[in-house]
Structures are given as structure tokens and as C-alpha cells.
Amino acid sequence: MRCFQFHNGDKKEEPKTTKSNSAKSSFTDGEMRQSGSDCNSQDVSDTSTGSRGRSQFPVLSDRPSNLRAFTFSELKEATKNFNRSTKLGEGGFGCVFKGTVNISEDPANKVDVAIKQLGRRGLQGHKEWVTEVNVLGVVEHPNLVKLIGYCAEDNERGIERLLIYDYMPNGSVEDHLSARSETSLPLAMRLKIAQDAARGLVYLHEEMDFQIIFRDFKSSNILLDQQWNAKLSDFGLARLGPPEGLTHVSTAVVGTLGYAAPEYIQTGRLTSKSDVWSYGVFLYELITGRRPLDRNRPRSEQKLLEWVKPHLSDAKKFQLILDPKLEGKNALKSAHKLSLVANRCLARLPKTRPKMSEVLEMVNKVVEASTGTGNPQPTLRSTESMSTFEETEAKSKRRFTDVKIGDAGWLVRMWSIKLVKTC
Template sequence: MKCFFPFKDKSKTKRGSRSAPERQSQSKSDSSAVNRATKSSGSLPSPLSIPELYEEKKHNLRVFTYEELREATNGFNRLLKIGEGGFGSVYKGTIRPPNGQGDSTVVAIKKLNTNGLQGHKQWLAEVIFLGVVNHPNLVKLLGYCSSDEERGIQRLLVYEFMPNRSLEAHLFNRALPTLTWKTRLEILLGAAEGLAYLHGGLQVQVIYRDFKSSNVLLDDEFKAKLSDFGLAREGPQGDHTHVSTAVVGTYGYAAPEYVETGHLTTQSDIWSFGVVLYEILTGRRALERNRPTSEQKLLDWVKQFPANSRRFSMIIDPRLRNQYPPVAAQKIAKLADSCLNKNAKDRPTMSQVVEILKEATQIPEPTPGNSSSSSSGSKISNRNQNRTIKRSL
């Protein structure tokens, strides 16, 4: 899927081994520090910005040489390539401990394609944001490489390795085993908790801006972790209600008000989460050009099958083979609809989404041969769901 307006790197860097994150974040940090110093002594200190927080935590990231990462991937061997995108390629690699003692670590190494559409600006954003955040449902950045050599500018990122690939792969790749209902909900809950942390767990809000199934990675136990922070932005501060920015993101996931105005808020992430909720329910992508015209856009198609209607079960991923509780499926659809509210202010917060998902995980799955056993309580559950959303809002 394409970006609306991908970044183009127009920055020029001098050759040398000094890291770009240190060079470029320093001016922002100094400026913010001066602003805080000019405030009256009786006022509360303003929260640290993301660049300032990075300055405090950057020592946690390991700075790799290009040769170290070249060796870790056997010369960026094509057989070790595990992903590719506008940014470049991702390789599976093995790094040695800094002191050379102890066991090696399997990692994922993202190598920026200097001729690609996404450039240094997004690489820098990933280093700074992932150098600051710390949550079980966010992928961990282990270090980076910023090297200006005769062969050209080299920008690489080193992450923890996620052996079960992405949610997108397991939802849409028919060669992989079908995700069970329980696993789907657990993945959703983990992703929601990661977003809730970004929206409210730091001194400043972080707007993810690129939530989609391909950015939800899965570890060896299918635990969800959000990846790819190249488009992340700090949220509005003070009296500001939004951040004004160029429109970037993946078609089919971006909130309509953001596409139309460029006004970015945490509610933009909520909309994207609602799209993925329906992907989980249906096993269909947000946009599928190979389907009939009326079914190509997922959100338009599901409108024909409201959660309260008898036709609702027709949208459920057929690979689940009725091994899911209808009440829980309706609950998830209702949650998706609230996330996809045209009025951004009427969407739930991510913390409210987390609570509703926790409730959904407690609804028991039907026993084999009795898939309709849960339907008798659907009316009561629907009323409870409506009360939950209204109370949350």
C-alpha cells in the first residue's frame, strides 16, 4: 500500500563517525531547556520533549559500526532478508556482545535504502522515539549505525528479533496457520496496551500515526509489539488541540479528518485501530482491489452487516469455522464502530478500548458442536456493551 506524501530527505550531513541522533536532537533539547528556564520560579516545570528525553536515555542504545552489522548479516546476504519496504530491507542477523564475551543475540537489522522514498528523517525519528519509549508491547530498539563513509551514507537500525513475523502475515497469508479467536483477541489487547502507553504513559503524548496490521509484530509466543516509529509525532501541548503536519500514512488506515486537514491527534490512531479490528474479524484487508467493487473497501462492505443484525455472522473470517463466541464478535464490531466514529471527539480513548477488549477476552468460546450456545445471551451482552461504551465516553 502506498503512502500519501512520503518524506524526502533533503538534509546534508558531513562525513564522520559522530551519530546523527546526537547531532540533530541537541539543538531541540537546548532550545526547550532555555524555554523552561525563562518560566517564573513559581510555575510548575514543563514536561520534557521527546528529544530531551532521548538525551537522557541515549546511553541505553548501542552504537554499531557498519562492519559489525555487515558481519552480523553475512554481508547482507539475500538468504537472510526477512522484509522489504520503501525504507529498504530488513535482515536477520546475529550480533556479538559489546565486550566479546557471552552468547550472541539474534536480531533484526533494518538497512536504509538511500535511494528509497523514505529517508533519513524517518530513520532519525525511529532512533529518538524508540530510544525513549519502554513498554512490553513496543518493539525494542537495541542500537543503530550512522556511518558516513566512502561508499556513501549508511543508516541502520538493530531491533529485537520477532520470529512470528506480523499480524498482517498471519491474517492474510493462507500458507500460515489460522489465528484462533483467542490469539486474535490477545494480539489486539497487546497492541491496544502499546498504543495506550504512547498516548498516556509518558510525559508527553506520542501519536503513532501508522497503526496497521503489518506494523504489529509477533514474538515467539505471539505477543504483539508495535514497530516502525518513523512517522510518530509528539502530540499537542498546552492549549493546542492538534498537531498540523503533512499527511503521511497508508491508504485505508488514516483517519478522514487527518487526510482532509492534516490535523493530527491521538484520535487519528483510534480510527486506525478500528480498521484493524475489522481486519481481525473478517480476515480481509482494508483495501482489496481484486474483489468486486462493492467489497474492495473493507469499511464500506462491513456497513451492510451491522453487529445487531442477523446478517452479521456473514462478515466473520470463514477460517474461524464458527469457533468463536458470537457475543464477543459483536462486542468487537461495536467497539470498531465506536473507533470509526466520523466525529473524532466521540471516539473512545485507548485506555477505554483496552478495558472493553479485556471484557471480550473473558467471554468463553463455544464448545465443539455447540457453536450457537453463546447466542442466547447476545441481547443482554449487547446492552452491556452499549452501556460500557457510553459510560467510557
């Protein structure tokens, strides 16, 4: 195996010549990047004019990091030599193990951690590993998984590359939405997860002096801690947003089928609105309990957005797409309001999608309405975003309103809940 020295983002890359209108992609039936431990040399470096010749995260490399460097022997001991009994799962990065490590001078002060061991996938895997270190080493937010440290060490097998995170005992949102799950996420929990995930994206997009585009937002990358707080994880495909004066970053097309925004798939032009689209897909996951792409279902039900499309015209049809695990009128009303937020995120034109801060404001209103507090009408700050959304919820004289959503720009007539006066 070829060895790659660990660097913190300061290594210069060769200029790329990839054109955005012929973006290189790595589509598969599940993920658009290869998974497991197979070799994957797909080049996903930024190729916009403003980023050529620079490393992926040059801004972050100069920032102080509190990450701890672990030795490989420490991690072998923590995982009982990476015993299968400690294995939590396997993803695009490699295998993940549960372990216990000491993070202070007190030998008795040990904490549970999740340890990712990079699969033998060559340069691409190393890039993703470096990206995780660069991003999570300098950003911190309650709704981002905390990276504790890393390991980069040579041994007889080559170079070992590992990442050590806070352990998330309640797994991923995808786990709990699965039909095989023994637990069921109640409505209130799903709404909280929607809030937490939105807060994480708002932080990445708008609350720092640089912008990070997640690029692989999906339910399996949203983990739940002991208190069921949702945290975004797996930043291996993250990218810095476009420099000032540029509208997008051009990259090879990677991510997960079913979540990727149509304009990104078609052109390779990446913006924060790509994450907004993925978030809209995720909201329909929470509403329906179904995956965005499920080859095990009948052909007409395999693609989530296509399946929900004919069910959005009225209340009776909408109820047919509601997750059977959610029951009651309150669940139906809240799910409908959440679908309106999803539809705004799934606008065909990226410019017409709201920013994540606006999306969060709408989700907050849905939560307030579900608990009977605050103004039950979800709203947006911007005038442009208000027009369609307010027509659907606030103008009770109109029974229907036209809303364009979806990767084909299809037109649906959204049903609105009648306003009932109470004494």
C-alpha cells in the same frame, strides 16, 4: 548521495508555513508515503504553532538512551554481507535482514536481531530513521518492539543508516491474516493481539509525561515474538502529541490508505484519536481476515469499511463478513462484541471516539466474555462513551440501536445478541 549527519533531535528546523486546511499529502494506491528505496523528499515535519522551529522530538533528545552504536562492519558480518538469504522483507524504510550480534562482553552471548538498512531515499528517510532512534531509544514497554541499537557511519558509498531490533520470529499480524498464510490465527489469539496492540497505544498516548501519536498503526506494523506477544513497530512516522493548550498537531498527510482517519486526510490535523480510528479499522481486519484496501477483490469489496457496512444489521448478515477461518458460535459472539468496540473507534467525530484506555477496557471485557469469566458486558468509564455502547449490549428490551460509524458518517442498526438466562 548527499550525506546527513546523525543527530539526536537537537537540530533546529526552519519554521514551516503549511496550513492545516491544505495539508500536503503523498497518497499512493498502497501507502501514503513512498515505499522501497526510491527517493522521497516529502516534508512531514510538524507545522503547528506550538512546534514550529523545533525539532520533532525535543523532549526525548535530552533523555538517557541505552542504545548501542554498532559499526557497519559488525552488521555486514552479522548478515553475511547483507546476503539475500538473510533478507526478511522490504518496507517503506528499506530492507530488513536477520542477523546475529553480540550484545555483551561475552563473545559467546549472541542474539538474533532484525536489521533495517535505510534505502537511498534522501532527507525523508533520514528523518524517519532519526525519529525511530529518538522514540525507541527512550521508551520501553512489553508491547513495543525493542530497539537495541543503530549504525551511522560514512564509507565509500556515503552514509550508512541502520537500526537493530529484537528479532520477532513469528512475523507480522498481516502475514498471518493473509489468505496465503499456512497458519491460522484462532479467536483467542486474535483477541490477545487486540489487547496487546491496545496496551501499546495506551502507553504511547497516556502513560508517559509526553504523548506520542503512532500515525501509522496497521497490521503489518504489529509484530509477534516467540510467545506470540504482539508488539508495535516502525515508529518512523510517529509524532509528539500537541503541546498543552493546543488541540492538534498539523502535519503533512502520510501513513497508509485504508487506515488513516478521515479528518486527518482532509485537514492534516493530527490527534491521538487518529490512532484510535486506525485501531478500529484493525479490529475489522481481525474480524474479517481482510485488508482495509484490497484492489484484487471485486469493486464492491475493495474497501473494507464500505464492504462490512450493509452486513451489520443482523446476525445472519454479520456472519457473512466473519473470517471463514473462524468457526463456532463463540467466535461469532466475540466477533460481534469486538465489532461494537470497532464502531466506537470509528465514530465520525474524533471527540466522540473513546480514549485508548477506554478501548482497552472494552476489549478486556470481550476477552473475559469469550473465556466465560467476568462481566460479559463491555463497558466504558466515561458517561459519554457509555451511552451508545451500553444501549447495544445491556438493554435487552431493545433489539436494535443506532450507531454512527465510518468515514461517511453512515448510520447502521446494530443487532444485539439476546441475553439467555442460565440456571
